[in-house]
Amino acid sequence: MLYLVPTPIGNLKDITLRALEVLKEVDLILAEDTRTTSHLLNHYQIQKSLTPYHQHNEHKIVQHLVSQLQEGRTMAVVTDAGTPGISDPAFLLVRECVRHGIKVECLPGATAFVPALVNSGIPTNRFVFEGFLPPKKGRQTMLKQLAQEERTIILYESPMRLVRTLGDLREFFGDDRHASVSRELTKLFEENKRGTLAELETYFTEKGVKGEIVLIIAGAEKPGRKTEYLDNEN
Incomplete structure (x- = not known):
């Protein structure tokens, strides 16, 4: 299962309860910048493994991520701000998940x-x-x-x-x-x-x-x- 989780574009209060719930429950969070995401997670006292996922490495690691998802892991994709895939990384992974029959769910939330x-x-x-x-x-x-x-x-x-x-x-x-x-x-x-x-x-x-x-x-x-x-x- 892959979740696309929107994050605040500025004010940290602009995140949904469901987004926080998903971030707490997934096995792994894919983050555009782990430092930015760590700040958000620390603010909400969420401890979770982070893996860098950005435009410079997404082509290199996408098949590895798909393999992990096929093995039953759950992941969330977040960007520095806003909804993943809107002028930010996510499309490539979503496309590969669709091709391999892996369920993808996008949460509603912040978009600038x-x-x-x-x-x-x-x-x-x-x-x-x-x-x-x-x-x-x-x-x-x-x-x-x-x-x-x-x-x-x-x-x-x-x-x-x-x-x-x-x-x-x-x-x-x-x-x-x-x-x-x-x-x-x-x-x-x-x-x-x-x-x-x-x-x-x-x-x-x-x-x-x-x-x-x-x-x-x-x-x-x-x-x-x-x-x-x-x-x-x-």
């Missing part, structure tokens, strides 16, 4: 893009999640494609690249496309900054950026249709 989307003030009825933009190869091609996307667009970004990405989006989407930048979600200094791409680029260029970023961008307008947005300084 959901609160960022809901409080953005940008339409939530239809959206597309693109994760991180390619840093180099294929970046312009994707931006050209996304510029025509009519659904709300969700991106993840690092604080070091946010200003560059906002500039690239301005180039392909136009200065006046509305967007929202959420950072430090669920933490003490959470910020949700809304405005046009031009306004957001200016703001974060002057202020600087800290924390993990979720970027919500309004979809392209259909001819003859105009969506009203409310800017918010908070």
Whole structure:
């Protein structure tokens, strides 16, 4: 049995009772960073064996993990924050478990893009999640494609690249496309900054950026249709 267990994206209280129960009961926890997961487990007084499982070793150990699962061991996959498999390791192991008839269960829980989307003030009825933009190869091609996307667009970004990405989006989407930048979600200094791409680029260029970023961008307008947005300084 393999469990995918979401972990808090900031505030340690944002974990479900069921998630804590699973983490206590499994034989082994696969952790993206054992130091981060140890902090969470220690907070809830859970003592459990941890094995590193991340993008640099998942291809090497996946068959070994499948063999252990076939022998009857139960495992939980956790990442540093949020739901495993969403721009984080898990897909490869889940796919192999499905191929080998091993039961997989994903618990509901924290995912950064959901609160960022809901409080953005940008339409939530239809959206597309693109994760991180390619840093180099294929970046312009994707931006050209996304510029025509009519659904709300969700991106993840690092604080070091946010200003560059906002500039690239301005180039392909136009200065006046509305967007929202959420950072430090669920933490003490959470910020949700809304405005046009031009306004957001200016703001974060002057202020600087800290924390993990979720970027919500309004979809392209259909001819003859105009969506009203409310800017918010908070």
